[in-house]
Every structure is written in structure tokens, then in C-alpha cells.
Amino acid sequence: MSVRVKLPTILRKHTGGEGLVEGQGTTLREVLSDLESRYPGITQSVVSEGGGLHRFVNVYVNSEDVRYLGALETEVGEGDTVSILPAVAGG
């Protein structure tokens, strides 16, 4: 499965400034490890050392928060959009 992954500015340092990248996998976990293999370090701020999702970074598959789906085991389909959204506080 090929999905589109939207990256926040803070993660674009890993992709040479690119904000939209392709990812491969059938679950969110697979997509993230695919990204990690090509852009080392990119998932550090998304997945905790314990292997779960951080609670200050949200991941959406299309418009749904994966915390209310299957978290890292959320299934993704061809053409889905995965969006990574960190909490920011600027004003």
C-alpha cells in the first residue's frame, strides 16, 4: 500500500525540507518504519521508547485520530493520507 504522509515543519529536516512524502505499508506501524528506514530519526518524536505513540503528537489517517482507531496498528489503505501533528504553543 502506498500512502501520502504529511509532515510538520519540525520533521522536515529529515526529508530535506519535503513536507509530503510517500510511505509504504498496510498499518501505521509499517508506514512509520518504512519512513524511518529512508529518513533515519524521523519517527523519534512520534513513537516513544516504549514503542507506543507519544501523547503530545497526534497522527491522523485521513481525518481520524489513530488513538481512536487502532493506534500504531491502524490499517491504512491505498491513497490514504497520514498526517503527523505535534502540539505547538506559539502565539
Place this chain on the structure above:
Amino acid sequence: MSRTFTEEEVVRYARHIILPPIGGDGQRKLLEAKVLCVGAGGLGSPIAMYLAAAGVGTIGVVDFDRVDLTNLQRQIIHGTEDVGRPKVESAAETLRSLNPGVDVRPHDTVLSSANAFEIMEPYDIVIDGSDNFPVRYLVNDATEMLEKPLVYGSIYQFEGQATVFLPGRDSPCYRCLFPQPPPPGSVPNCAEAGVFGVLPGIVGCIQATEAIKLITGIGNPLVGRLLIFDALDMDFQTVKIRWDPECPVCGKEPTVTELIDYDLFCGLAPGEAPPEAEHGVATGVRA
């Protein structure tokens, strides 16, 4: 008795009064509304200015900071001659000049767990234009506990987020969106990371739009949806925000029922400046 318009008001607000579904009724609601802006910085500037222009009757502004030359690239409520002045004083002057009919209430203080209820209590709606996590969680918890709508906006470099949190047990709050703050120091502040000057203008205008919609009751509020804006790609995206029944503040069995130490909650020692602070001063509203 509903309020009648003065001759000047009929002219000043003519474009709203002739605009359905705002009309005279909506304009009257604006004139009678009381809104608190937390922060008189990048977001607070357009928020407060558009609310004043729209005739929001009472506008409170809370900020403890002083105007700095580096603010002026985006904080359009302040001018060059205001550098060094309290932000709320400079902001009040701009708002009164825009619309002398507005009752502007400056709160030149650090918003804290000790004074949040007292400051927020007189207002109908609170708009968050602060710039650090402790104050964002404080504003969320206080508005939930006071049962006041919160219009949220936040920015980083070229990206912005906005939504409306309504009080109540089945409507999400900021903690439902982000249950925990990031570790201190993990998110660089505007001073370290820079910020695109127009960005708070766009996000702040969205917040002002939502506040005016809430007051007048028009349209569909940005509730249960988070608007994500990317200035570089000029992309607006909306994702769902779900109410978390386990939320410690607005969930089924709340465990946080009074204001807490938000520095501690955000991993900071008491009195330690959050990493977002631009000037390294004690925790409070920064912008």
C-alpha cells in the same frame, strides 16, 4: 430591554447590520459581548483588533509582557513608539483608537492558577493567544471549570492550528486533543525557531471569526474539528477532535477538578521559565 443603536453605531456597523444573518440582532449581541484575549502578541493582535472593529462591547486583554522591537514583525497592535511599554497598555490604546465605543480592560499581569478564575469570570468567551504550554493547559482547565467557550489557536514557524472548545461533558477540550505537553525544550520557541510574520495574522483572524460566530450564533462553529494551516503549501486541512471519556478535566469522571501547578505539569520546576519563553521571565502569558 434590548439595546438600541446610537446614530454613530448605525453607521459604523452598517455593513454588518445589512448583512444577513448578522443583522441588527447580531450586531446587538456583539455590542453586549464580553471577550477575554489571553495574550497581546502575534495572535492577540488581529484577534483583539477585529473584535474591536466588529464592536465587541467589552474586550479584556491579559499579558504581562513589554513590547520589544522583535515583536513588531508580526504583532501589529503595537507600533515602534510602543517599544518598552506594557503590551496591554499599547494594545488598549490601539483598540480605543479603532473603536472608542469598546470598553477595553487591560490586565497587566501574569495569568496564573491564582488569578485565572477572577480574571476570566466576567467574560463570556476566552480566546487563547498565549505562547507556552503551561498557560495553554491553564486556560483550558479554567475555561472548562468556568464553563466558558475557548477559542484556541497556536502557531509554529509556518504552521497553525485552530479550534473551538465548548464546555460540557460531551465536547472535547485541549486535553482531549493533546493529553500531555511535550517534554520541556523539545519544541523550540519563536525566538529560537523564528516565525513567519503573517502566520499569526491568519490564525488570529480565524480565531476572531469563530468568536464572532459564537457571539452572533451564525454558521457552524469549528467545534470537534481542528483546522491545520500550512502557509508554505497554502494548505488548510481539517481533522476530527474526539471527546475523550477518560479526559481528566472534561471526561466522565474528572480527576482534575481545580487548577493545578501547570509549570510542574509541563515538567518545569516552579518559577522556571518555559522553553518557549522569549525573554526568560517567569511563567505567564507571553506572545
